[in-house]
Amino acid sequence: MTATADTEEIIGAGSADVAAPAPAPPRVRGLGLVPTASMVIGAALGSVWFWIPLGLLVIGVSSIPSVIGFVLAAVVFVYLIRGVDRVERVRSEAVFGMGIGIPPRRLSPHTGFQRWAHQLLLDVSSARFWKTVAHHYLRMTYDILVTALALALLAFAFLAPAAAIAIGNSDADAGLSFLPTPVAWLLAVVALAVAVVLLIFAPALDATIDRWLLSPSPTAALQYQVSALADARQGAVTSAQTERHRIERDLHDGVQPRLVSLAMTIGLAQTKLDTDLPAAKALIAEAHDDAKTALVELRNVVRGIAPTILSDRGLDAALSAVVQRATNSGVPTTLSVHLPRRLPEEVEACAYFVVAEALTNVTRHAGATQAAVTVRLDEAANLLHVTVFDDGRGGARIVADDAGADATGLRGLDERVRAARGTFGVSSPVTGPTVITAVLPCAS
Structure with a gap:
């Protein structure tokens, strides 16, 4: 797979993912033109959007007896909330500049349809999912109410004096002059001031709601650490x-x-x-x-x-030797390495064995005409990305037992990468090509 993953910090239900670096303390800019515009635009969109997820939820619950209708509504609702979660996080970062951490997300260890169905179940049963639902509706309701009140006050501020003056200048019965013009002007000024205050300061509560419901809870972070360490140990x-x-x-x-x-x-x-x-x-x-x-x-x-060249000359030289052996075996292989510094010994060893085993599989089983190895260090996230591509036969997959005649060793690689608290993935359609990826944390 070209990169399975989400860029999110996740907990593997059967495999642990990489923990992202701790986010910087939030830098809230809750006041200004951008937060106010975001609140007003959110209210305008929310007045229509409010009913769509809610309608899906109602349809799903009312369709429980028919099963199919309930399942379809539930699937659409889950995907909708997933998209909402991404959009809200992007908007919060763009509007308020808060570095809110991404809560852990459990990933299914299964493959195929079973993985898809299990992932939906994991998402629906997670606290993150329902916090996203609560955040979306709480913030949307708040934006709609505050913006509606501010617009009503602005309308009163402009219309009340005009109405009082019109009534005072008309020949109608004096009983219609229920609002003296001076009082109307005073109330208009007060209404205008309150509307301006609302539009300027109300977005600060939006930022508080974001930080409250979008941030990962300490319990979730602790659960992530426990689950990741247990999975790495296993x-x-x-x-x-x-x-x-x-x-x-x-x-x-x-x-x-x-x-x-x-x-x-x-x-x-x-x-x-x-x-x-x-x-x-x-x-x-x-x-x-x-x-x-x-x-x-x-x-x-x-x-x-324990390859000696790896400890003596580093990952680049060791992989060059592996690639040369693959080329000599009849599969021309290219190597692209971007490593500005030496990595921890265990990370280099894990990356080396991933490439070595993957290229061994290519030369023995794939019938490929070419292969490519890419190793890149993401210094910002402190993650090592390893990719092995070949254009041969596909169908490679991680199975429970790789000891048979058609053994590929992918299960062993998955276990080795998990032991290093990394993520391992295989994308191999039956018609090919095959792409093996590993992402390894590089913290000392």
Whole structure:
């Protein structure tokens, strides 16, 4: 996927996402032309928009017996509130300049339709969703009432003196002169002053409502930390177990048979040293070749545990070696790296293994004609973005068990990235291409 995610700070129901840096203290500018214009425009739009989400909610509740109507109304309502949440946050930042943090959002660990349905359920059951609903209607109602009152006072300020003067100058019965002209002018001045005060100072309460209902609660932030740490711990445990199984498999299926063959060859050579010297020399030469092959396989196993080039020369050089091996294997691969500084060791190791395993999958399974690796450090958010693209066959996905004949190792990569408190995603339509992404926090 080109980037799954939302730019939001989220809690994975099955995978933890990256925590965004703590926002700066809010810098409220609740007074001025922009806040006042925002309140008036919001009131004008709200007088029409007010009924649309409310109508959907009423339709959904009244359609519960028919199920289908309820489901459709609920889905539309959820998507509507999602959009409202984004719009309100953008408006609050643009109008008031407050750096309001984004509350955590749980993401479904499932895939396909199940992920979509589960995500809707997670959203509806979250406090963030209903706080957004409450914020939207509270602020909209407040803007409508304040603006309507201010406009009514302005209308009175301009019309009351004119009406009093007209009645005073008319030949109608004096009983119609219920509002003397001086009193009308006094009330008009008071009404005008109150309207101006409302239009100038009322938006400050809008800013308070935004900060109250849009900000993440301390409890939600604590829940995020607990859930993220628990998920990272589980990912670390699972990743370590998977790594042990991989090392055992590599030693058992690769190095061990080679060493057994080497021992047998040396044993045969020993039996022929006295009786058939040429055959013994041939066996010794074969054993020498087996020893060199075993050494290469053992180096590959060691490289899979802790590549020396990574610690010595950094991520750029290590990835260049991985890309070169992929190119030599028949898949031309390009590398784009933007790393202005060295990263923490665990982050570099995680990024290295993501790229190495992904390119191994490309060379073995994808049938690709080209691949591309992009590694970029977002210094503002302190996040490392890793992307591996190939134009081969698609259909790659994270499954519960990657130990079968069609193993892709994506489950192991997902666990490794989760252990680093990052996010991992795969976008791989059946027709291709495949894009693997990982986002890793780089805090020391």
